Amino acid sequence: SDLAAAPKKRAETWVQEETRSLISLRREMDSMFNTSKSNKHLWEKISARMRVRGFDRSPTMCTDKWRNLLKEFKKAKQQTNNGNANTNGNAKMSYYKEI
Template identity: 45%
Template sequence: MDPRNLYDMSEGGDVGRFPQWSIHETRDLVMIRADLDSAFFETKRNKLLWEVISTKMKERGHNRGVEQCKTKWKNLVTRYKGMEQDGAGQHFPFYNELQEIFTNRMQRLLSMEPRREFSFDDHEDDNDNDKMEKAGGSNKKRNRGESSHKLRETVEKFMKQQMQTEMELMKMYEAREEERRMNEMEWRKRMEELEKEKLRLDEQWREREDQRRVREEARAEKRDTLVTALLNKLRS
Protein backbone atom coordinates (compact mmCIF):
# COMPACT_ATOMS: atom_id res chain seq x y z
CA MET A 1 0.00 0.00 0.00
CA ASP A 2 1.18 3.47 -0.77
CA PRO A 3 2.41 5.00 2.54
CA ARG A 4 0.91 8.32 1.48
CA ASN A 5 -2.56 6.78 1.91
CA LEU A 6 -2.07 5.07 5.26
CA TYR A 7 -3.59 7.87 7.31
CA ASP A 8 -6.88 7.50 5.41
CA MET A 9 -7.46 4.10 7.00
CA SER A 10 -8.12 5.81 10.36
CA GLU A 11 -10.80 8.08 8.90
CA GLY A 12 -14.03 6.12 8.77
CA GLY A 13 -16.70 7.45 6.47
CA ASP A 14 -15.20 7.65 3.03
CA VAL A 15 -13.07 4.51 3.13
CA GLY A 16 -14.89 1.67 1.40
CA ARG A 17 -17.31 3.82 -0.59
CA PHE A 18 -14.80 5.89 -2.54
CA PRO A 19 -11.16 5.40 -3.60
CA GLN A 20 -8.74 6.40 -0.88
CA TRP A 21 -7.46 9.96 -0.94
CA SER A 22 -3.77 10.53 -1.47
CA ILE A 23 -1.80 13.12 0.47
CA HIS A 24 -1.51 15.22 -2.69
CA GLU A 25 -5.22 15.44 -3.50
CA THR A 26 -6.15 15.88 0.16
CA ARG A 27 -3.79 18.83 0.38
CA ASP A 28 -5.36 20.31 -2.75
CA LEU A 29 -8.82 19.91 -1.19
CA VAL A 30 -7.68 21.67 1.99
CA MET A 31 -6.13 24.53 0.00
CA ILE A 32 -9.24 25.02 -2.16
CA ARG A 33 -11.54 24.79 0.90
CA ALA A 34 -9.36 27.34 2.72
CA ASP A 35 -9.66 29.79 -0.19
CA LEU A 36 -13.47 29.57 0.02
CA ASP A 37 -13.78 29.51 3.82
CA SER A 38 -14.87 33.15 3.93
CA ALA A 39 -17.70 32.27 1.55
CA PHE A 40 -18.79 29.39 3.81
CA PHE A 41 -18.56 31.80 6.72
CA GLU A 42 -20.95 34.27 5.08
CA THR A 43 -23.70 31.82 4.05
CA LYS A 44 -25.25 28.55 5.12
CA ARG A 45 -26.49 27.66 1.63
CA ASN A 46 -23.23 26.07 0.57
CA LYS A 47 -24.23 23.52 -2.09
CA LEU A 48 -22.93 25.73 -4.91
CA LEU A 49 -19.66 26.27 -3.04
CA TRP A 50 -19.09 22.52 -2.82
CA GLU A 51 -19.78 22.30 -6.56
CA VAL A 52 -17.11 24.96 -7.08
CA ILE A 53 -14.70 22.94 -4.93
CA SER A 54 -15.45 19.76 -6.90
CA THR A 55 -14.87 21.64 -10.16
CA LYS A 56 -11.56 23.06 -8.93
CA MET A 57 -10.45 19.58 -7.83
CA LYS A 58 -11.21 18.20 -11.30
CA GLU A 59 -9.24 21.08 -12.85
CA ARG A 60 -6.26 19.84 -10.82
CA GLY A 61 -6.74 16.30 -12.13
CA HIS A 62 -8.67 14.83 -9.15
CA ASN A 63 -11.97 13.18 -10.12
CA ARG A 64 -13.81 13.89 -6.87
CA GLY A 65 -17.52 14.70 -6.73
CA VAL A 66 -19.37 17.04 -4.41
CA GLU A 67 -20.27 14.38 -1.84
CA GLN A 68 -16.75 12.96 -1.84
CA CYS A 69 -15.22 16.38 -1.19
CA LYS A 70 -17.80 17.20 1.48
CA THR A 71 -17.41 13.85 3.24
CA LYS A 72 -13.63 14.08 3.14
CA TRP A 73 -13.70 17.58 4.61
CA LYS A 74 -16.00 16.50 7.45
CA ASN A 75 -13.67 13.59 8.21
CA LEU A 76 -10.69 15.96 8.27
CA VAL A 77 -12.52 18.33 10.64
CA THR A 78 -13.47 15.41 12.91
CA ARG A 79 -9.88 14.19 12.88
CA TYR A 80 -8.62 17.69 13.64
CA LYS A 81 -11.01 18.16 16.55
CA GLY A 82 -9.89 14.82 18.00
CA MET A 83 -6.23 15.76 17.65
CA GLU A 84 -6.93 19.17 19.20
CA GLN A 85 -8.49 17.57 22.25
CA ASP A 86 -5.83 14.87 22.59
CA GLY A 87 -2.93 17.26 21.97
CA ALA A 88 -1.46 14.96 19.33
CA GLY A 89 -1.68 17.24 16.31
CA GLN A 90 1.79 16.31 15.14
CA HIS A 91 0.41 12.92 14.03
CA PHE A 92 -2.15 14.53 11.69
CA PRO A 93 -0.57 15.63 8.35
CA PHE A 94 -2.97 18.55 7.89
CA TYR A 95 -3.20 19.75 11.47
CA ASN A 96 -1.45 23.05 10.82
CA GLU A 97 -3.52 23.84 7.72
CA LEU A 98 -6.83 23.25 9.50
CA GLN A 99 -5.66 25.12 12.57
CA GLU A 100 -4.90 28.14 10.38
CA ILE A 101 -8.35 27.92 8.73
CA PHE A 102 -10.21 27.82 12.05
CA THR A 103 -7.97 30.46 13.61
CA ASN A 104 -8.75 32.83 10.73
CA ARG A 105 -12.45 31.98 11.01
CA MET A 106 -12.48 32.73 14.73
CA GLN A 107 -10.81 36.07 14.07
CA ARG A 108 -13.55 36.91 11.57
CA LEU A 109 -16.21 35.88 14.08
CA LEU A 110 -14.67 37.98 16.81
CA SER A 111 -14.33 41.01 14.56
CA MET A 112 -17.98 40.81 13.38
CA GLU A 113 -19.78 39.40 16.42
CA PRO A 114 -17.53 39.54 19.53
CA ARG A 115 -20.00 37.65 21.74
CA ARG A 116 -20.81 34.87 19.28
CA GLU A 117 -19.60 31.43 20.39
CA PHE A 118 -17.05 29.91 18.03
CA SER A 119 -17.71 26.45 16.62
CA PHE A 120 -15.71 24.24 14.33
CA ASP A 121 -18.94 23.29 12.57
CA ASP A 122 -20.18 26.78 11.70
CA HIS A 123 -21.58 26.73 8.17
CA GLU A 124 -20.30 23.20 7.50
CA ASP A 125 -23.56 21.25 7.13
CA ASP A 126 -26.41 21.79 4.72
CA ASN A 127 -28.74 20.55 7.48
CA ASP A 128 -28.49 24.02 8.95
CA ASN A 129 -30.90 25.08 6.21
CA ASP A 130 -33.64 23.09 7.96
CA LYS A 131 -33.14 25.22 11.07
CA MET A 132 -33.52 28.35 8.99
CA GLU A 133 -36.74 27.09 7.38
CA LYS A 134 -38.29 26.39 10.79
CA ALA A 135 -38.00 30.08 11.69
CA GLY A 136 -40.97 30.71 9.35
CA GLY A 137 -42.62 33.88 8.06
CA SER A 138 -41.09 36.81 6.30
CA ASN A 139 -37.79 36.58 8.21
CA LYS A 140 -37.13 33.18 6.61
CA LYS A 141 -37.73 34.50 3.10
CA ARG A 142 -35.68 37.61 3.73
CA ASN A 143 -32.76 35.67 5.22
CA ARG A 144 -32.90 33.15 2.38
CA GLY A 145 -32.85 35.94 -0.18
CA GLU A 146 -29.97 37.68 1.58
CA SER A 147 -28.01 34.41 1.83
CA SER A 148 -28.58 33.64 -1.85
CA HIS A 149 -27.56 37.16 -2.78
CA LYS A 150 -24.40 36.94 -0.67
CA LEU A 151 -23.62 33.52 -2.14
CA ARG A 152 -23.98 34.81 -5.69
CA GLU A 153 -21.82 37.83 -4.88
CA THR A 154 -19.18 35.62 -3.26
CA VAL A 155 -19.10 33.14 -6.14
CA GLU A 156 -19.10 35.94 -8.73
CA LYS A 157 -16.26 37.65 -6.87
CA PHE A 158 -14.33 34.38 -6.71
CA MET A 159 -14.87 33.69 -10.42
CA LYS A 160 -13.87 37.25 -11.35
CA GLN A 161 -10.69 36.86 -9.31
CA GLN A 162 -9.99 33.57 -11.08
CA MET A 163 -10.60 35.16 -14.49
CA GLN A 164 -8.39 38.11 -13.58
CA THR A 165 -5.64 35.75 -12.43
CA GLU A 166 -5.93 33.73 -15.64
CA MET A 167 -5.83 36.92 -17.73
CA GLU A 168 -2.73 38.12 -15.88
CA LEU A 169 -1.08 34.74 -16.40
CA MET A 170 -2.01 34.86 -20.08
CA LYS A 171 -0.53 38.34 -20.40
CA MET A 172 2.66 37.15 -18.70
CA TYR A 173 2.79 34.16 -21.05
CA GLU A 174 2.22 36.36 -24.12
CA ALA A 175 4.87 38.82 -22.92
CA ARG A 176 7.37 35.99 -22.46
CA GLU A 177 6.48 34.56 -25.86
CA GLU A 178 6.99 37.99 -27.43
CA GLU A 179 10.33 38.35 -25.63
CA ARG A 180 11.34 34.86 -26.80
CA ARG A 181 10.29 35.69 -30.36
CA MET A 182 12.24 38.96 -30.32
CA ASN A 183 15.30 37.20 -28.91
CA GLU A 184 15.01 34.52 -31.59
CA MET A 185 14.71 37.15 -34.31
CA GLU A 186 17.72 38.96 -32.89
CA TRP A 187 19.65 35.71 -32.78
CA ARG A 188 18.73 34.88 -36.40
CA LYS A 189 19.72 38.38 -37.47
CA ARG A 190 23.03 38.02 -35.70
CA MET A 191 23.62 34.62 -37.33
CA GLU A 192 22.87 36.10 -40.74
CA GLU A 193 25.33 38.93 -40.13
CA LEU A 194 27.97 36.45 -39.01
CA GLU A 195 27.35 34.34 -42.10
CA LYS A 196 27.69 37.39 -44.34
CA GLU A 197 30.88 38.37 -42.55
CA LYS A 198 32.23 34.86 -43.05
CA LEU A 199 31.42 34.98 -46.76
CA ARG A 200 33.10 38.39 -47.05
CA LEU A 201 36.25 37.12 -45.33
CA ASP A 202 36.27 34.02 -47.52
CA GLU A 203 36.03 36.21 -50.61
CA GLN A 204 38.87 38.40 -49.43
CA TRP A 205 40.99 35.32 -48.74
CA ARG A 206 40.32 33.92 -52.23
CA GLU A 207 41.24 37.29 -53.82
CA ARG A 208 44.50 37.40 -51.87
CA GLU A 209 45.26 33.83 -52.87
CA ASP A 210 44.61 34.65 -56.51
CA GLN A 211 46.89 37.68 -56.32
CA ARG A 212 49.59 35.65 -54.58
CA ARG A 213 49.37 32.94 -57.22
CA VAL A 214 49.64 35.53 -60.04
CA ARG A 215 52.71 37.04 -58.40
CA GLU A 216 54.27 33.61 -57.92
CA GLU A 217 53.65 32.73 -61.55
CA ALA A 218 55.12 36.06 -62.71
CA ARG A 219 58.24 35.55 -60.59
CA ALA A 220 58.62 31.99 -61.84
CA GLU A 221 58.29 33.14 -65.46
CA LYS A 222 60.82 35.90 -64.92
CA ARG A 223 63.24 33.47 -63.27
CA ASP A 224 62.91 31.02 -66.16
CA THR A 225 63.61 33.83 -68.64
CA LEU A 226 66.77 34.85 -66.78
CA VAL A 227 68.02 31.27 -66.54
CA THR A 228 67.42 30.72 -70.24
CA ALA A 229 69.25 33.93 -71.14
CA LEU A 230 72.18 33.00 -68.93
CA LEU A 231 72.49 29.56 -70.49
CA ASN A 232 72.38 30.99 -73.99
CA LYS A 233 75.15 33.44 -73.10
CA LEU A 234 77.33 30.73 -71.65
CA ARG A 235 76.94 28.61 -74.79
CA SER A 236 77.95 31.42 -77.00
Protein backbone atom coordinates in the same frame (compact mmCIF):
# COMPACT_ATOMS: atom_id res chain seq x y z
CA SER B 1 -19.27 -12.35 -5.89
CA ASP B 2 -20.40 -10.28 -2.92
CA LEU B 3 -18.84 -7.18 -4.42
CA ALA B 4 -21.40 -7.11 -7.23
CA ALA B 5 -24.20 -6.96 -4.66
CA ALA B 6 -22.65 -4.08 -2.73
CA PRO B 7 -25.10 -1.17 -2.94
CA LYS B 8 -22.44 1.51 -2.68
CA LYS B 9 -18.93 1.45 -4.08
CA ARG B 10 -16.41 2.51 -1.47
CA ALA B 11 -14.60 5.64 -2.53
CA GLU B 12 -10.92 5.33 -3.29
CA THR B 13 -8.61 6.50 -0.56
CA TRP B 14 -7.58 10.12 -0.96
CA VAL B 15 -3.92 10.62 -1.78
CA GLN B 16 -2.01 13.26 0.20
CA GLU B 17 -1.87 15.69 -2.69
CA GLU B 18 -5.63 15.41 -3.12
CA THR B 19 -6.27 16.12 0.55
CA ARG B 20 -3.93 19.11 0.47
CA SER B 21 -5.73 20.47 -2.62
CA LEU B 22 -9.08 20.13 -0.88
CA ILE B 23 -7.78 21.93 2.21
CA SER B 24 -6.27 24.80 0.22
CA LEU B 25 -9.37 25.25 -1.97
CA ARG B 26 -11.67 25.15 1.05
CA ARG B 27 -9.50 27.69 2.89
CA GLU B 28 -9.47 30.03 -0.12
CA MET B 29 -13.27 30.05 -0.03
CA ASP B 30 -13.63 30.17 3.75
CA SER B 31 -15.25 33.62 3.86
CA MET B 32 -17.88 32.51 1.32
CA PHE B 33 -18.73 29.50 3.47
CA ASN B 34 -19.23 31.83 6.43
CA THR B 35 -21.64 34.12 4.58
CA SER B 36 -23.56 31.64 2.44
CA LYS B 37 -26.76 29.98 3.66
CA SER B 38 -26.35 26.96 1.40
CA ASN B 39 -22.87 25.65 0.78
CA LYS B 40 -23.88 23.22 -1.97
CA HIS B 41 -22.80 25.49 -4.84
CA LEU B 42 -19.50 26.19 -3.07
CA TRP B 43 -18.72 22.47 -2.82
CA GLU B 44 -19.62 22.15 -6.52
CA LYS B 45 -17.02 24.84 -7.26
CA ILE B 46 -14.43 23.05 -5.14
CA SER B 47 -15.23 19.76 -6.87
CA ALA B 48 -14.79 21.39 -10.30
CA ARG B 49 -11.48 22.95 -9.26
CA MET B 50 -10.31 19.59 -7.89
CA ARG B 51 -11.11 18.08 -11.30
CA VAL B 52 -8.97 20.74 -12.99
CA ARG B 53 -6.12 19.60 -10.73
CA GLY B 54 -6.69 16.01 -11.85
CA PHE B 55 -8.70 14.75 -8.86
CA ASP B 56 -12.14 13.44 -9.75
CA ARG B 57 -14.19 13.92 -6.59
CA SER B 58 -17.88 14.78 -6.40
CA PRO B 59 -19.12 17.70 -4.27
CA THR B 60 -20.48 15.16 -1.77
CA MET B 61 -17.13 13.37 -1.54
CA CYS B 62 -15.41 16.71 -0.91
CA THR B 63 -17.92 17.66 1.79
CA ASP B 64 -17.59 14.28 3.50
CA LYS B 65 -13.80 14.41 3.38
CA TRP B 66 -13.78 17.92 4.86
CA ARG B 67 -16.13 16.90 7.68
CA ASN B 68 -13.97 13.86 8.46
CA LEU B 69 -10.82 15.98 8.46
CA LEU B 70 -12.39 18.41 10.92
CA LYS B 71 -13.59 15.56 13.13
CA GLU B 72 -10.12 13.97 13.17
CA PHE B 73 -8.55 17.36 13.72
CA LYS B 74 -10.67 18.03 16.81
CA LYS B 75 -9.94 14.55 18.13
CA ALA B 76 -6.19 14.89 17.58
CA LYS B 77 -6.20 18.35 19.12
CA GLN B 78 -7.97 17.01 22.19
CA GLN B 79 -5.46 14.17 22.53
CA THR B 80 -2.59 16.63 22.21
CA ASN B 81 -4.15 18.86 24.87
CA ASN B 82 -4.54 15.83 27.11
CA GLY B 83 -0.92 14.91 26.55
CA ASN B 84 -1.87 11.69 24.75
CA ALA B 85 -0.41 12.52 21.36
CA ASN B 86 0.39 9.19 19.76
CA THR B 87 2.93 8.69 17.00
CA ASN B 88 0.51 7.44 14.33
CA GLY B 89 -1.31 10.77 14.52
CA ASN B 90 1.76 12.65 13.35
CA ALA B 91 1.14 12.02 9.64
CA LYS B 92 -2.38 13.37 9.94
CA MET B 93 -1.21 16.32 12.02
CA SER B 94 0.61 17.67 8.98
CA TYR B 95 -2.82 18.37 7.46
CA TYR B 96 -4.08 20.08 10.58
CA LYS B 97 -1.45 22.77 10.37
CA GLU B 98 -2.98 23.59 6.99
CA ILE B 99 -6.58 23.61 8.23
